[in-house]
Amino acid sequence: MKHYTSIQDIPDIYAWIDEAKKIKENPLKNKKLGKHKTLGLLFFNSSLRTRLSTQKAALNLGMHTIVMNVSEDAWGIEFEDGSIMNGTTAEHIKEAAAVVSQYCDIIAVRAFPTLKDKEKDEREQVLNAFIKHASVPIVNMESATSHPLQGLTDAITIAENSTKKRPKVVLTWAPHVKALPHAVANSFVEAMQKMDVDFVITNPEGYNLNPNITKDTPIIHNQKEAFKNADFVYAKNWSSYDSYGQILKKDADWMVTKANIGNAKFMHCLPVRRNVVVEDAVLDSENSLVIQQANNRTFAAQLVLKKILEDL
Ligand SMILES: NCCC[C@H](NC(=O)CCC(=O)O)C(=O)O
Numbered sequence: 001m002k003h004y005t006s007i008q009d010i011p012d013i014y015a016w017i018d019e020a021k022k023i024k025e026n027p028l029k030n031k032k033l034g035k036h037k038t039l040g041l042l043f044f045n046s047s048l049r050t051r052l053s054t055q056k057a058a059l060n061l062g063m064h065t066i067v068m069n070v071s072e073d074a075w076g077i078e079f080e081d082g083s084i085m086n087g088t089t090a091e092h093i094k095e096a097a098a099v100v101s102q103y104c105d106i107i108a109v110r111a112f113p114t115l116k117d118k119e120k121d122e123r124e125q126v127l128n129a130f131i132k133h134a135s136v137p138i139v140n141m142e143s144a145t146s147h148p149l150q151g152l153t154d155a156i157t158i159a160e161n162s163t164k165k166r167p168k169v170v171l172t173w174a175p176h177v178k179a180l181p182h183a184v185a186n187s188f189v190e191a192m193q194k195m196d197v198d199f200v201i202t203n204p205e206g207y208n209l210n211p212n213i214t215k216d217t218p219i220i221h222n223q224k225e226a227f228k229n230a231d232f233v234y235a236k237n238w239s240s241y242d243s244y245g246q247i248l249k250k251d252a253d254w255m256v257t258k259a260n261i262g263n264a265k266f267m268h269c270l271p272v273r274r275n276v277v278v279e280d281a282v283l284d285s286e287n288s289l290v291i292q293q294a295n296n297r298t299f300a301a302q303l304v305l306k307k308i309l310e311d312l
């Protein structure tokens with residue numbers, strides 16, 4: 001594999017889940033594969049899990065890692081072609097990506113959306129600039145529109161915890177105080193569409209995700225109805241896609257509670273706002289998978305890095 005930027009880069013999700021489970025059983029099996037290879041991790045936004053689990057994955061493969069908080073520590077990077085750089089940006093992505101490519105064998109990038117400029121976000125300005133101007137493989141650590149390391153992790157976690165051949169999986173919108181990206185939800189939708197699951201999305205009116213992603217997945221505006229007989233409930237807030245980046249609703253009636261979730265397993269990518277997105281009673285119950293999910297981030301990342309290293 002060259003780049004990993006989308007769930008669509010996974011040719012056979014069940015084969016990948018099986019391979020990830022084998023990596024989890026014996027994480028150091030390929031500890032020589034990445035010898036003398038360097039992974040560079042560039043963060044334009046905050047992270048806890050992605051930053052640590054992707055480094056852990058690289059270490060398990062014998063790689064070296066170098067990490068930078070680009071927004072805070074690097075020179076301001078210009079992404080527009082042909083711009084007259086007499087403002088706040090000090091170097092162009094053309095130089096920056098080419099230079100970093102000389103230090104790293106693989107570059108992983110986190111760059112969230114503006115949530116203001118839909119066109120810029122949809123064309124993945126930052127991620128695609130790295131793909132264009134770097135000379136090494138690029139791994140998406142959450143871009144404007146997708147978070148495929150998370151989506152792969154979620155697929156692995158659902159496979160590990162399924163007691164039925166075809167479980168019912170519900171992705172529910174949940175309230176939040178801030179306007180959040182669509183990336184986690186988009187990649188979860190794409191991962192579930194590749195799996196043999198009974199999958200529904202539930203969200204308030206005005207919060208439908210990009211129809212080019214949801215395609216023919218059912219969207220139900222009644223959360224209670226959607227939760228009926230659910231085996232897995234995956235909660236996530238996202239801002240409106242149609243009224244791009246807007247918060248239309250904040251009230252608690254869409255919060256996941258012990259009363260509305262029933263016996264379903266609870267999933268969330270984290271970080272999660274307690275008693276806003278989901279109540280304590282759910283997160284603190286045995287039905288919460290969030291810690292196991294975060295653990296699986298290492299093995300998802302390790303699988304992706306292994307596939308890229310094998311083709312270097
Ligand atoms: N990488 C996982 C989620 C990252 C981000 N969440 C956030 O920004 C939450 C921030 C807060 O709760 O203040 C998102 O939704 O895409």
Ligand SMILES: NC(=O)OP(=O)(O)O
Pocket residue numbers: 046047048049050051142150269270271
């Ligand atoms: N789930 C996730 O990507 O977490 P971080 O934002 O902490 O990396």
